[in-house]
Amino acid sequence: MIERVSCGSCHVIPGVDWPRGRAGPSLEGFDDAGLLAGALPNTPANLAAFVRDAPAAKPGSTMPAMPITAAEAQDVAAYLYGMKDE
């Protein structure tokens, strides 16, 4: 899913070789971050909501809503928590 919508266009994500965009923040070490986008508690439900429709979850967010379903957003959140940084 991360490859299909190409989150990597803006984010460096462990496990994604290309693209490694720099327009948005790197997601390395993301599971240990305290707050999502500096605003929301870093919980699975918040993360899934945020990756699907960031401006609704955090008004003013630069990150646009993504063309994915709620279930797919949960998969993306699971990946972001599950990745191990090399």
Place this chain on the structure above:
Amino acid sequence: MSKGQASGIMEALWGWPPPVLDPAGPYASSVTTLAWGLLIMGLAVTGVVIAALYVAIKGPERWRRKLGGEKAVWIGGIAFPAVVLTGLLVWGLALTTSLTEPITGREARVRITGEMWWFRVEYLDSAGRVIVRDANELHLPLDRPVVLELRSADVIHSFWVPHLSGKKDMVPGRINLLRVEASRTGRFGGVCAEYCGGPHALMGFVTEVHEEADYDRWLAARAARQAQPVAAGAIPGRPGEVVRDPAEPQRYDPARGWALFRDTGCAACHRIAGTEANGLAGPDLTHVGTRLSLGAGILPNHRGTMMGWVADSQSIKPGNRMPSYDRLSAEELGHIAAFLEAQK
């Protein structure tokens, strides 16, 4: 990768069955049949040679004497290869004559120019005039031959859609013609198959095959849009179903995006038909809102990738000729993306 919205390059090279063995047109199907035929013959001959070798080393005395005799050399060494190779040659030539089927001049023509590192695509009318300018995707009618006029603007590139045909080089100063025909609708990835420097590996495109009537409608609609002047002061394009932000419905404004598009200098390299944006150095953006990919067949096309590409295309496709617009604010990127999405 699925649904053609993702990567043209991945779709050209990856998947099951492998695209080179999954023909979607007569040209590719002759090549695939020939490849299978030659592979099977090659395996059969290798099997015969291995069997003979086994007999020569471990076989019974009587067989070995036969194998070492002059007759075996005449039959196995001269007659058999002569017959088999001549047969294969005749069959191969007969099968591949269809690849060089003469161009009648009545086929629709599309001019595709290899550029560093994208494909310029121009649809021509029967008089050879450009009626639609596009980039990085090729639309084809089902079961109707189309002649591609392959050119290069700089270095040698090579045009390859594995589902449809073999590779054909795009050579500076030459026009190579390639006749393609698709026998199945769908989206097929394509790549540049000749190293052309820098981000060559990120130079791809998407081919979409439509039912004949759909194709005619599609081309007529595009030609009409391209011929249409945009009134001074009007915003080109028509807002479609853009991804709206429920919290701030009017947050991104295509009109502001258009102003930024002109002021930031996008229009110096990118054309939008009927407006003062008439740069021809980069891909034509008249229909970018419906483009099947971004960055020449490498990214899906949605708000996120559009913003990411404009903000920092150099981190996605290093060395490409579009600078990163990292001096634009997030708001400004959003306005530009909203404007570009409306270009259909």
